[in-house]
Amino acid sequence: MGESEAPRGTLGTVRNAALLLTLLSEGPSHHALTDLAERSGMPLPTLHRLLRSLLAAKLVEQDPESSRYGLGPQLPRLAERYIERLPVTSAATPYLVDLRATTGATVTLVTLAGTDAVFADRLDGEDVGGVHRDASRVRPALETAAGRLLLAHADDTVWKDALATTTDGPSADDREGWRAAEIVRHTPAAAASRPEIATAIRAGSRVAAALGLSGPASQLTDEAIDQLHAPHLLRAAASISRTLGRA
Amino acid sequence: MGESEAPRGTLGTVRNAALLLTLLSEGPSHHALTDLAERSGMPLPTLHRLLRSLLAAKLVEQDPESSRYGLGPQLPRLAERYIERLPVTSAATPYLVDLRATTGATVTLVTLAGTDAVFADRLDGEDVGGVHRDASRVRPALETAAGRLLLAHADDTVWKDALATTTDGPSADDREGWRAAEIVRHTPAAAASRPEIATAIRAGSRVAAALGLSGPASQLTDEAIDQLHAPHLLRAAASISRTLGRA
DNA sequence: GGTTAGATTTCCGCATTTCGGAAGTCAAGT
DNA sequence: ACTTGACTTCCGAAATGCGGAAATCTAACC
Numbered sequence: 001m002g003e004s005e006a007p008r009g010t011l012g013t014v015r016n017a018a019l020l021l022t023l024l025s026e027g028p029s030h031h032a033l034t035d036l037a038e039r040s041g042m043p044l045p046t047l048h049r050l051l052r053s054l055l056a057a058k059l060v061e062q063d064p065e066s067s068r069y070g071l072g073p074q075l076p077r078l079a080e081r082y083i084e085r086l087p088v089t090s091a092a093t094p095y096l097v098d099l100r101a102t103t104g105a106t107v108t109l110v111t112l113a114g115t116d117a118v119f120a121d122r123l124d125g126e127d128v129g130g131v132h133r134d135a136s137r138v139r140p141a142l143e144t145a146a147g148r149l150l151l152a153h154a155d156d157t158v159w160k161d162a163l164a165t166t167t168d169g170p171s172a173d174d175r176e177g178w179r180a181a182e183i184v185r186h187t188p189a190a191a192a193s194r195p196e197i198a199t200a201i202r203a204g205s206r207v208a209a210a211l212g213l214s215g216p217a218s219q220l221t222d223e224a225i226d227q228l229h230a231p232h233l234l235r236a237a238a239s240i241s242r243t244l245g246r247a
Numbered sequence: 248m249g250e251s252e253a254p255r256g257t258l259g260t261v262r263n264a265a266l267l268l269t270l271l272s273e274g275p276s277h278h279a280l281t282d283l284a285e286r287s288g289m290p291l292p293t294l295h296r297l298l299r300s301l302l303a304a305k306l307v308e309q310d311p312e313s314s315r316y317g318l319g320p321q322l323p324r325l326a327e328r329y330i331e332r333l334p335v336t337s338a339a340t341p342y343l344v345d346l347r348a349t350t351g352a353t354v355t356l357v358t359l360a361g362t363d364a365v366f367a368d369r370l371d372g373e374d375v376g377g378v379h380r381d382a383s384r385v386r387p388a389l390e391t392a393a394g395r396l397l398l399a400h401a402d403d404t405v406w407k408d409a410l411a412t413t414t415d416g417p418s419a420d421d422r423e424g425w426r427a428a429e430i431v432r433h434t435p436a437a438a439a440s441r442p443e444i445a446t447a448i449r450a451g452s453r454v455a456a457a458l459g460l461s462g463p464a465s466q467l468t469d470e471a472i473d474q475l476h477a478p479h480l481l482r483a484a485a486s487i488s489r490t491l492g493r494a
Numbered sequence: 495g496g497t498t499a500g501a502t503t504t505c506c507g508c509a510t511t512t513c514g515g516a517a518g519t520c521a522a523g524t
Numbered sequence: 525a526c527t528t529g530a531c532t533t534c535c536g537a538a539a540t541g542c543g544g545a546a547a548t549c550t551a552a553c554c
Contacts, residue, residue: 009533010300011512013260013541018304025325029332033502043543048503053257057265058361067502067550071329073360078272079326080365080385082318085276094378113320114305118327121382124371131341135368138327256504258541260512280531290514295532314531 016042017050021059021071030068086111088201088209089120091243095211095236096123102232105215110146110198111208112154113138115162117147120209127216129194142166145186146198146210152178153200153207183230184210187217195220199233202241211237263289264297268306268318277315333358335448335456336367338490342458342483343370349479352462357393357445358455359401360385362409364394367456374463376441389413392433393445393457399425400447400454430477431457434464442467446480449488458484 006015023039024031033051037044051069054060058074083089089109096107106125110117119137141147142162151162152175163169178184187195197220198212213229214220220229253262270286271278280298284291298316301307305321330336336356343354353372357364366384388394389409398409399422410416425431434442444467445459460476461467467476 007299007303009296010303011260011264011296013258013511014264014297014300015303017258017261017264018301018306021304021306021325025328029334034500044502045504045543045545046541049256049258049541050261052254052503053261054265056254056257056262057268059265070332071325073329073358073365075322075326075329076365077360077363077385078268078318079322080383081272082320082322084383085317087276089382093380093382096382097375097378097380111320113324116324118320118323123375123382126373128344128370131344133340133344135336135340135343135370136327136331138324260540281529291531292514292516292533293512296512299532 013050016040016046017054020047020050020054024060024069024071030063030066030070032066032068036069083118083120086120086209087203087244088240092201092209092211092240093121095240096121099123099211099213099232099236100125103213103215103229104219105213105229108146108212108214109201110144110150110210110212112141112147112150112158115141115151115158115165117141117144117150125215127219129216134190140165142170143188143190144198144212145184145196145214146212148178148186149181149184149198149200149210150207151175152184182234185225193217195225197225197229197233199237201237201244203244208244211240260297263287263293264301267294267297267301271307271316271318277310277313277317279313279315283316330365330367333367333456334450334491335487339448339456339458339487340368342487343368346370346458346460346479346483347372350460350462350476351466352460352476355393355459355461356448357391357397357457357459359388359394359397359405362388362398362405362412364388364391364397372462374466376438376463381438387412389417390435390437391445391459392431392443392461393459395425395433396428396431396445396447396457397454398422399431429481432472440464442472444472444476444480446484447488448484448491450491455491458487 006012019040020036023036033044033047036047051060055062058072060069061072062069092109096109099107100123104126106128107123108119109121111120117139122137141151151159159175183197183199185195185197187193194214194216196212196214198210200207201209201211211233213233253259266287267283270283280291280294283294298307302309305319307316308319309316339356343356346354347370351373353375354370355366356368358367363385369384388398398406406422430444430446432442432444434440441461441463443459443461445457447454448456448458458480460480
């Protein structure tokens with residue numbers, strides 16, 4: 001059949017509700033009911049009932065003027081609870097302050113969510129770039145040094161999914177290089193020449209997160225990275241990994 | 248009947264799924280099925296099916312070792328899309344860099360979600376306190392200057408809900424004072440003497456968000472606030488409000 | 495002011511999905 | 525090896541959710 005098979009033992013109603021959240025996360029801030037009907041294939045009354053249910057849970061909101069629907073304020077509350085409870089978050093957070101103090105760079109603690117890099121924590125450096133800095137805390141993993149490192153250690157299916165999100169994808173050799181490297185380095189095209197470096201935080205044999213540093217090219221020169229940034233980053237990541245091992 | 252009436256035109260299955268997300272956001276990172284059954288009143292097979300549905304959508308995850316369930320990685324992805332699409336986020340983000348440059352303090356852009364203050368954006372100042380800084384980006388609104396300001400301008404029901412979350416609640420007079428003030432000031436008890444100030448960002452007649460500054464008491468003295476922080480904060484907020492008005 | 499069109503919301507009969515008790519499976523503890 | 529408690533699956537029943545039709549609402553047009 002054309003329609004993909006539902007995972008075993010799951011509920012269609014919840015699946016549809018979750019699909020709506022995903023659809024609402026793409027494109028404009030708010031969507032008309034009729035647009036959602038077209039994109040989801042669901043009839044208007046079905047959509048309406050689902051959205052009213054999500055509205056009641058504050059997972060969705062409705063613009064009173066246009067009647068259009070968008071993601072709701074309960075999501076950041078739940079997301080924060082998720083991030084707070086990651087063992088690596090509480091283990092790592094104290095080290096970010098020292099790392100920023102010693103390097104002056106922006107420090108990030110990054111986990112993988114699907115094919116995205118999620119900043120579980122971030123401590124801004126002295127120079128965050130111009131006023132049009134990218135404040136977003138979820139980015140495509142392939143566009144960040146930390147995300148690349150995490151993809152290198154993720155399942156093959158995650159890697160393949162990530163390749164599907166981009167047109168100029170890296171090779172399997174690239175990935176092998178990231179996996180083998182102590183430090184992954186990357187300068188995002190969109191980040192106005194702000195190099196990033198990242199290293200793994202391990203929990204046992206598993207890579208639990210990545211610790212990253214970034215800043216303007218004038219500060220993250222090759223020499224500064226070799227002499228200052230990389231050593232401090234590796235030391236902090238090792239300490240965090242030990243803290244995780246103890247927990 | 249003892250059970251509260253469901254909102255009209257909503258689905259029980261989605262309501263239960265949303266209830267589970269809320270239960271999972273309270274207490275430990277992962278919960279046993281049997282614990283959730285006790286807390287929710289739902290039978291095990293019903294819970295199991297709901298959780299498997301949320302699992303498939305990555306709104307929930309299951310710890311492979313303990314089989315326990317916790318909030319899932321899709322939540323930060325959705326939350327970030329919600330925050331990115333708030334008109335005030337894109338309007339305000341450029342001003343945070345200047346505000347930090349001129350004051351050196353931590354700059355926050357805060358919205359209200361239920362009775363919580365959500366940091367739509369944050370740019371860390373020079374001094375973020377010790378290594379045990381509070382990295383959380385969702386806090387009880389009453390515990391922050393920005394949150395208090397937003398509560399002052401929120402509906403009465405939100406205000407009452409917020410009062411219910413604390414034992415040493417402020418008075419109605421306090422609230423009136425916050426509503427009337429250009430700047431709300433507060434030093435959280437838990438923040439090791441780090442004063443906060445906040446002012447309103449307006450969209451038309453509505454208060455869309457709050458802009459805040461915080462830092463160590465040694466920097467945010469009364470005089471420094473009067474001469475430096477407050478003027479810059481008010482100016483930035485006024486600019487952001489004008490940008491919002493234009494949109 | 496009346497009409498039209500398109501969007502959202504509500505109704506209601508039906509059927510399919512969800513429910514939940516019972517049973518099966520699994521793993522840790524004794 | 526047995527027991528216990530937790531998780532997962534089965535399957536008949538019933539209740540909820542579905543979706544076509546209709547109602548309502550609002551903006552645009554004349």
